[in-house]
Amino acid sequence: MTTVKIPEDMELVYDYPDSLTEADTHYCPGCTHGTIHRLVAEVLDELGVRTRTIGIAPVGCSVLAYNYFDTDFAEAAHGRAPAMATGLKRVSPDNVVFTYQGDGDLAAIGTAEIVHAANRGELFTTIFVNNAIYGMTGGQMAPTTLPGQVTTSSPTGRDVKAAGYPIRMSELIGILPGSAYVTRQAVFDVRGIRRTKRAIKTAFRAQLEGCGFSMVEVLSTCSTNWGMSPQEALEWAEEHMVDYFPLGDTRVSDDVRAFMEE
Amino acid sequence: MAKELLEGNEAFAEAAVRAGLEAFYGYPITPQSEALEHLSKRLPELDRVFLQAESEVAAINMVYGAACAGARVMTSSSSPGISLMQEGLSYIACSEVPVVLVNVMRGGPGLGNIQPSQADYFQSVKMAGHGDFHMIVLAPADVQELIDHMVLAFDLAEKYRTITLVVADGSIGQMMEPAELPPMRQVRPPEERTDWALTGAKGRDANTITSLYLGAEKLEEVNLRLQRKLREIAAHEVRWKEYETEDADLLLVAFGTVGRICQTVVRDARDKGINVGLLRPVTLWPFPSERIAELADQVQGILTVEMNAGQMVEDVRLAVEGRCPVEFYGRMGGIVPLADEILPELETLAAEVKTGQEA
Numbered sequence: 022m023t024t025v026k027i028p029e030d031m032e033l034v035y036d037y038p039d040s041l042t043e044a045d046t047h048y049c050p051g052c053t054h055g056t057i058h059r060l061v062a063e064v065l066d067e068l069g070v071r072t073r074t075i076g077i078a079p080v081g082c083s084v085l086a087y088n089y090f091d092t093d094f095a096e097a098a099h100g101r102a103p104a105m106a107t108g109l110k111r112v113s114p115d116n117v118v119f120t121y122q123g124d125g126d127l128a129a130i131g132t133a134e135i136v137h138a139a140n141r142g143e144l145f146t147t148i149f150v151n152n153a154i155y156g157m158t159g160g161q162m163a164p165t166t167l168p169g170q171v172t173t174s175s176p177t178g179r180d181v182k183a184a185g186y187p188i189r190m191s192e193l194i195g196i197l198p199g200s201a202y203v204t205r206q207a208v209f210d211v212r213g214i215r216r217t218k219r220a221i222k223t224a225f226r227a228q229l230e231g232c233g234f235s236m237v238e239v240l241s242t243c244s245t246n247w248g249m250s251p252q253e254a255l256e257w258a259e260e261h262m263v264d265y266f267p268l269g270d271t272r273v274s275d276d277v278r279a280f281m282e283e
Numbered sequence: 284m285a286k287e288l289l290e291g292n293e294a295f296a297e298a299a300v301r302a303g304l305e306a307f308y309g310y311p312i313t314p315q316s317e318a319l320e321h322l323s324k325r326l327p328e329l330d331r332v333f334l335q336a337e338s339e340v341a342a343i344n345m346v347y348g349a350a351c352a353g354a355r356v357m358t359s360s361s362s363p364g365i366s367l368m369q370e371g372l373s374y375i376a377c378s379e380v381p382v383v384l385v386n387v388m389r390g391g392p393g394l395g396n397i398q399p400s401q402a403d404y405f406q407s408v409k410m411a412g413h414g415d416f417h418m419i420v421l422a423p424a425d426v427q428e429l430i431d432h433m434v435l436a437f438d439l440a441e442k443y444r445t446i447t448l449v450v451a452d453g454s455i456g457q458m459m460e461p462a463e464l465p466p467m468r469q470v471r472p473p474e475e476r477t478d479w480a481l482t483g484a485k486g487r488d489a490n491t492i493t494s495l496y497l498g499a500e501k502l503e504e505v506n507l508r509l510q511r512k513l514r515e516i517a518a519h520e521v522r523w524k525e526y527e528t529e530d531a532d533l534l535l536v537a538f539g540t541v542g543r544i545c546q547t548v549v550r551d552a553r554d555k556g557i558n559v560g561l562l563r564p565v566t567l568w569p570f571p572s573e574r575i576a577e578l579a580d581q582v583q584g585i586l587t588v589e590m591n592a593g594q595m596v597e598d599v600r601l602a603v604e605g606r607c608p609v610e611f612y613g614r615m616g617g618i619v620p621l622a623d624e625i626l627p628e629l630e631t632l633a634a635e636v637k638t639g640q641e642a
Binding site: 071072073074075077078084085087091092093094095097098101103104106107108109110111112113115116133134136137166 | 303306308332334336337338340341342344345346347348349350351352354356370371380399473481482483484485486488489491492493494495
C-alpha cells in the first residue's frame with residue numbers, strides 16, 4: 022500500500038475500516054466482493070464488535086476472505102461454513118460469528134448445512150453473495166444461474182428441463198421459524214449498496230440481540246465469467262437477476278421488527 | 284471409585300464427560316447411539332453443549348468449528364458415518380486442531396450390518412481422508428480400556444494438536460462389564476483457551492485457522508511440519524500389550540475384541556503344548572512395528588487374527604520383513620471368531636513351521 026500525506030487544508034473522510042486489513046485483494050476488476058467486504062467491515066466497526074468477531078470463509082472466490090478482514094477467521098470446507106459456525110458459536114456464545122459464502126457454496130454443496138443451521142435458529146449471521154455463477158472454478162453453471170444463461174458448463178444456456186431451476190435461497194430460508202432476519206439486497210448502484218449495508222447491520226444486530234439466525238443475500242456480478250465489462254455486468258444484473266431474485270425481506274421476526282422500529 | 288456394571292457406549296461417553304468434554308456434536312447410528320443418548324442428557328445437565336447434527340458431514344464440521352475455538356470437543360459414530368466424516372478429518376488434520384473421534388465399527392462395506400467388525404482398520408490407520416496425514420488410533424479390547432482410552436485420547440489430541448481416534452467394535456460398545464470411571468476433571472474455562480484459538484482479536488493480531496496454502500513451497504513446508512509431528516508421535520506414543528511372549532515359539536497378533544479372545548487361545552494352546560504368545564497392538568497408529576520385528580527374530584511363525592479380510596496383517600508383514608512366516612485368519616460380515624476356531628489355525632501354523640524346519 023502507499024501512504025498519502027493529507028494536505029493541511031483537507032480532512033480525511035474515507036479510510037479503511039478497522040475491521041479490514043490493508044491487503045490488496047485478489048478479486049477481478051469490477052468484482053463486487055470488495056464492496057461487500059467493506060460493508061461488513063464498516064458494520065463490525067460501527068457495532069464495536071471487531072475484537073470479538075470470528076468469520077468463517079467459504080470455498081469459492083472469497084476463499085481468502087481471512088486475508089482481508091482484520092478479525093479471527095477459519096477457513097471451511099466447501100459448503101460447511103454454517104456447520105463450523107454452529108460448532109464454534111455454541112462453545113463461544115459471547116463471540117460474534119459470521120459466515121461469508123457464495124452461491125455454489127451455500128445453495129449447492131452446502132444446502133443441508135445452511136437450511137438446518139437456520140432452522141435451529143443458530144445465532145450467527147450469513148452473508149450470502151449470489152452472482153449466478155461459479156467464479157473461482159472458471160464460470161460453470163451455479164444453482165442460481167438464470168434460465169438460458171450461458172456458462173462454461175451450460176454452453177447453450179441453462180435448460181431448466183435438464184438442469185432444474187435457479188434456487189431462491191432467501192425465500193427458502195425465510196420460511197424457517199428459526200430464521201430471525203432474512204433479506205435479499207443488491208449492490209448494483211449506490212442506493213442498493215446503502216440498503217445492503219443497513220441490512221447487514223440489522224442482521225448482525227439480530228445476532229447480538231439473540232433473535233435467531235440472520236442472512237443477507239447480496240446479488241452480485243461476475244463480469245469476468247459473464248464475459249462483460251464491469252458496467253455492462255451491473256446493467257445486466259439489474260435487468261435480469263432482480264426479476265428472478267426479487268429484492269426485499271423474506272423474514273423479519275417480531276423481535277427484529279421491534280428493534281428496527283426503535 | 285468403585286467398579287460398576289457399565290455398557291461400553293455409555294461408559295466411553297461418561298468417561299469423556301469426566302475428561303472435561305465441553306461439546307459433543309453427533310448423528311445417531313447403530314451400534315453406538317447409546318453414547319449420543321447419554322450425552323444428550325448428561326451435557327445439558329452440566330451446562331455443556333450437546334447438539335444432534337443433521338448429518339455426520341455437519342457433525343464433524345461442527346466439531347471442527349468448536350475445536351477452532353479451543354474447546355475440548357468430540358464426536359462418535361460407526362463405520363458408514365466415519366466415511367462421511369472423512370472430508371472434515373482431512374481439514375482438521377491440516378489445520379492442526381485437537382479432536383477426539385470414536386468409531387464403534389460395524390460390518391461393511393456399504394450399509395453392511397450392525398454386527399461387530401474390524402473392517403475399518405485401513406480407514407483408521409491409512410486413509411482417514413485425502414492428503415498425507417495420520418490420526419493417533421487407540422484400539423481398546425474391553426470396556427475398562429475403552430474408558431481409559433477416552434481420557435488418554437483428549438490428552439494426546441491436545442498435546443499434539445491432532446485427531447485421536449478410539450476405534451472399538453460393536454461388541455465392546457454394546458457389552459456390559461464391571462469397570463471404573465475416572466474422576467471428574469474441571470472443564471477449562473473459555474478465558475483459558477489456548478493462544479492459537481479463535482476467540483476474538485482482542486489485544487493481539489487476528490488468528491487464522493486454514494488448510495489452504497496456494498503456494499506449492501508453502502504447502503510442502505506445512506506437510507514437512509506435519510510429518511515431523513507424526514514422527515514425534517511415532518517415537519513416543521506406540522503402545523501394545525504382550526501375553527506370554529517370553530518363551531514363545533509362535534506369536535499371535537490381534538487387536539481389540541479379537542486380541543482379547545486370543546488370550547484364551549494362548550491359554551488353550553499352551554495346554555496342548557504349543558508355546559505361543561500374543562502381542563496386542565493398543566495403538567494401531569503408530570504401529571508397534573519395532574517390537575513385532577524383535578519378536579519375529581524370536582518366534583518361528585506369526586498368526587494374525589482379525590475381524591476382516593486381512594488388513595492389519597499387511598502392517599505385521601511390513602514389520603516382519605520376511606523374518607518368519609506370517610499367516611492370517613479372519614472372519615467378516617460381523618462374525619466374531621471364537622477361540623475354538625482360531626486354535627486349529629494356530630495348530631496348522633505350528634505343524635507347517637515344524638515341517639519347514641525338518642525339511
